[in-house]
Amino acid sequence: xxxxxxxxxxxxxxxxxxxxxxxxxxxxxxxxxxxxxxxxxxxxxxxxxxxxxxxxxxxxxxxxxxxxxxxxxxxxxxxxxxxxxxxxxxxxxxxxxxxxxxxxxxxxxxxxxxxxxxxxxxxxxxxxxxxxxxxxxxxxxxxxxxxxxxxxxxxxxxxxxxxxxxxxxxxxxxxxxxxxxxxxxxxxxxxxxxxxxxxxxxxxxxxxxxxxxxxxxxxxxxxxxxxxxxxxxxxxxxxxxxxxxxxxxxxxxxx
Amino acid sequence: xxxxxxxxxxxxxxxxxxxxxxxxxxxxxxxxxxxxxxxxxxxxxxxxxxxxxxxxxxxxxxxxxxxxxxxxxxxxxxxxxxxxxxxxxxxxxxxxxxxxxxxxxxxxxxxxxxxxxxxxxxxxxxxxxxxxxxxxxxxxxxxxxxxxxxxxxxxxxxxxxxxxxxxxxxxxxxxxxxxxxxxxxxxxxxxxxxxxxxxxxxxxxxxxxxxxxxxxxxxxxxxxxxxxxxxxxxxxxxxxxxxxxxxxxxxxxxx
DNA sequence: ATTTTCAATTGAACATCGTTCTATTGATGG
DNA sequence: CCATCAATAGAACGATGTTCAATTGAAAAT
Numbered sequence: 001x002x003x004x005x006x007x008x009x010x011x012x013x014x015x016x017x018x019x020x021x022x023x024x025x026x027x028x029x030x031x032x033x034x035x036x037x038x039x040x041x042x043x044x045x046x047x048x049x050x051x052x053x054x055x056x057x058x059x060x061x062x063x064x065x066x067x068x069x070x071x072x073x074x075x076x077x078x079x080x081x082x083x084x085x086x087x088x089x090x091x092x093x094x095x096x097x098x099x100x101x102x103x104x105x106x107x108x109x110x111x112x113x114x115x116x117x118x119x120x121x122x123x124x125x126x127x128x129x130x131x132x133x134x135x136x137x138x139x140x141x142x143x144x145x146x147x148x149x150x151x152x153x154x155x156x157x158x159x160x161x162x163x164x165x166x167x168x169x170x171x172x173x174x175x176x177x178x179x180x181x182x183x184x185x186x187x188x189x190x191x192x193x194x195x196x197x198x199x200x201x202x203x204x205x206x207x208x209x210x211x212x213x214x215x216x217x218x219x220x221x222x223x224x225x226x227x228x229x230x231x232x233x234x235x236x237x238x239x240x241x242x243x244x245x246x247x248x249x250x251x252x253x254x255x
Numbered sequence: 256x257x258x259x260x261x262x263x264x265x266x267x268x269x270x271x272x273x274x275x276x277x278x279x280x281x282x283x284x285x286x287x288x289x290x291x292x293x294x295x296x297x298x299x300x301x302x303x304x305x306x307x308x309x310x311x312x313x314x315x316x317x318x319x320x321x322x323x324x325x326x327x328x329x330x331x332x333x334x335x336x337x338x339x340x341x342x343x344x345x346x347x348x349x350x351x352x353x354x355x356x357x358x359x360x361x362x363x364x365x366x367x368x369x370x371x372x373x374x375x376x377x378x379x380x381x382x383x384x385x386x387x388x389x390x391x392x393x394x395x396x397x398x399x400x401x402x403x404x405x406x407x408x409x410x411x412x413x414x415x416x417x418x419x420x421x422x423x424x425x426x427x428x429x430x431x432x433x434x435x436x437x438x439x440x441x442x443x444x445x446x447x448x449x450x451x452x453x454x455x456x457x458x459x460x461x462x463x464x465x466x467x468x469x470x471x472x473x474x475x476x477x478x479x480x481x482x483x484x485x486x487x488x489x490x491x492x493x494x495x496x497x498x499x500x501x502x503x504x505x506x507x508x509x510x
Numbered sequence: 511a512t513t514t515t516c517a518a519t520t521g522a523a524c525a526t527c528g529t530t531c532t533a534t535t536g537a538t539g540g
Numbered sequence: 541c542c543a544t545c546a547a548t549a550g551a552a553c554g555a556t557g558t559t560c561a562a563t564t565g566a567a568a569a570t
Contacts, residue, residue, distance in 0.1 A: 057560090133449075137452050162417020163410075165417055302527095
């Protein structure tokens, strides 16, 4: 929040900026729009500048020193709005559910950006500290502390965010259907004798097992699987919290 | 296995190949070695060709038509060896545990390649059908079928593979420590009043919550968190399998 | 009113990349 | 001995990320 490179001062824009008037926020949201539209692999800084009717160097001036800085800003923008979706009075298990459903919904709105979120999750820390705090608070209310808290936190974040990242990752590159064709070919060559269960699952489940299917731009929901995963994790944590008042090895806080 | 582009015939190599003798397998393993050494973002086909002392066009001849085909081949190579690590006589819960521990161990050996595995997981189908079959068979032995089977499968694959992908994703780009510095700066600016639990967790947990830490090239293990996640999922599935003989909505097979 | 400052932008330039195309080589099968 | 063809080389094309030396013109300082 404070490491914005001294760009947006209160003073009105000077120079040619008065005529064109480009801001850091506009650059970022234009980048998100382009990634949503054409896919992440088709995105380039030059295309972004072209779409904005501007020289490529402008991107560097507004956003930072590299393409990865742009990506980090994009990730922060997308995950920066989900702390609100939580009822602080609800039981801790419900709060966890709310927070992770909000995360999925947030990523759902920009599927092509999801690989960025996974990558930025650790190299920059999770972009949104409010979100971390909410998860830690819920687990803390559940009685987790020390190593048990850390493991529960990592299991939740890694498992659920990883699910979203993996299942949403490779956007169907807009127009060309070569992607779907390869999947179909791959599925057609499954040997019924060598892989009986896989083969039996295919006709019924279509490619829902292998890929996230897209139909006229809207994805066939993976909601059920995500919900199952969420329930398995939260129910499991709740059961562990009930079974032992002091969890795991209750080591003294030496800080 | 059979869509290898007619490269490796039984006949001995002709032309200059007799002098240099490059094979598809050598190209792939050289690529893996370079990604392991320099990181995924620093990898390029030209560098690969340079390292092999060969023209860039050779890569295309051996591997296929694009860089993504190389990546697909790499993913298939890495995940192609883990079907064996499983005792078919063990209970289904144990078999699941063995299979997913083997997956993590396999990715662990090539952390820089992990983003490729996540991406290829759906766009090409999981590279290794044996692996899918084992997971499906274990769940089937647990009594899962129909939608319940699909959801359990997706939850396991998405959650556990996603965990590995997310936690291992951004390789520390070999020499420059700018990465770690940014993380440290990010952590130093956590406001104790706004984020009390996050701040309290920091000194004890260091950056284990945020990042996969690297110390002289070896990673601080996330084993505990992964094991917690694995146990939560398998125990939860086992409990559901026990609680209802016929799971969820047992719809008739109409195929 | 003049000068200085400096946010904001331009355009050219560089090295590198993925990819394609047209030779060329030389062992092998006929 | 010849024709084939697997396997390579090398040049070329367009696009990309990034840097850098100008340039503009409104606001601040004088």
